[in-house]
Amino acid sequence: MATPTTLTRGSVASHVDFSAIRYAQCWEDADILLEGLDVQPGDVCLSIASGGDNTLALLSKRPSRVIALDVSPAQLACLELRVAAYRELAHGELLELMGSRPSTRRKALYRRCRSQLTPEVRRFWDARSDTIEAGIGSAGKFERYFKLFRERVLPLVHSRRAVEQLLRGADTLAEREAFYEQRWDSWSWRAMFQIFFSRLVLGRAGRDSSFFRYVEGSVADRLLERVHMGLTEVNPAENPYVQWIITGRHTTALPYALRPEHFDTIREHLDRLEWQRVSLEEFLNRSEQNMIDRFNLSDIFEYMSQEHADHLFEQLAQAGRPGGRLAYWNMLVPRSRPAALAAQLHPLSELAHELHRKDKACFYRAFILEEIGSWT
Secondary structure (H helix, E strand, C coil): CCCCCCCCECECHHHCCCCCCCCCCCCCCHHHHHHHHCCCCCCEEEEECCCCHHHHHHHCCCCCEEEEEECCHHHHHHHHHHHHHHHHCCHHHHHHHHCCCCCCCHHHHHHHHHCCCCHHHHHHHHCCHHHHHHCHHHCCHHHHHHHHHHHHHHHHHCCHHHHHHHHHCCCCHHHHHHHHHHHHCCHHHHHHHHHHCCHHHHHHHHCCHHHHCCCCCCHHHHHHHHHHHHHHCCCHHHCHHHHHHHHCCCCCCCCHHHCHHHHHHHHHCHHHEEEEECCHHHHHHCCCCCCEEEEECCCHHHHECHHHHHHHHHHHHHHEEEEEEEEEEECCCCCCCCHHHCCCEEECHHHHHHHHCCCCCCCCCEEEEEEECCCC
16 A cells, blocks of 8 residues: 655645654555566566565566655655665564564664664664564554454454464365355454444544545445455465454465565665655656656555546656556555546556456455557
């Protein structure tokens, strides 16, 4: 998930406090992102920074340049500390610092990374020693919302045994569906979900109430449908996002950027990564045309009016290189390229739908891919 990345009329960014970490992790599935974008060696990629994980995942494909943007200094501080950790730590130590694995030495690991940070970011993290000790992957408002869910709310509706059985997963979709229907989808689960994941509670404790400005209908109903799919279509034993929500760490699965097979490649290509505190619109306004090959746009259109989104799509199409791709998610607000840009942005609907069925992050109603055409 992303913080709003534009500050103009039609977005909610002007109502949001950017001084705190909202998302300490990326809650979009990098596996389907990378498969959908099909990043090639030498590509130029633009990425919404968010927690930093998916930006770093792009480096595993050896692009020539990755440009990360965010208007939030706190989100960029998350990215910068991750970059320092990839440079200074071994893979297992990175997992400890993140909170993916248990650790009693996270402050010592942070001190090893500290010299790699700019003074401003060093001060930011120095002032958050408790956050470091808990694991930097738990530092965001969204992650604290999940902590409240697993420690205070989930135990009211499901026993520890049921939770353990859920996380063990099952080999077949039919078995997972049967478990969900017979053991998990109780009246108390549905009642709790309607309250805890309502627009009111989620807006106050998890995201920001202004983020729902363009959402119509019941937030809880839509999320419950997606969670049902997320707990059945994908095996929870292979789902790092579900595991973190329910346990506060990664048990038997890791997100793409944290897997050992990608660690060295990401570290070797850190010099190709840059980050800027700037809105997406401002960056595109000053960019050359046909400059970017691949766009990781997170769920930025969630926070915009249709008019504002349409204008941004036009800017993206102009900045993109023909044959390039845009990837983004819809969570609660349906957004895609306007009909007026049919010649410039071509939906890759079949591929996007196929990938969405494999999406391990079970929040999103749609994953969207669009290929960039020519303006001539």
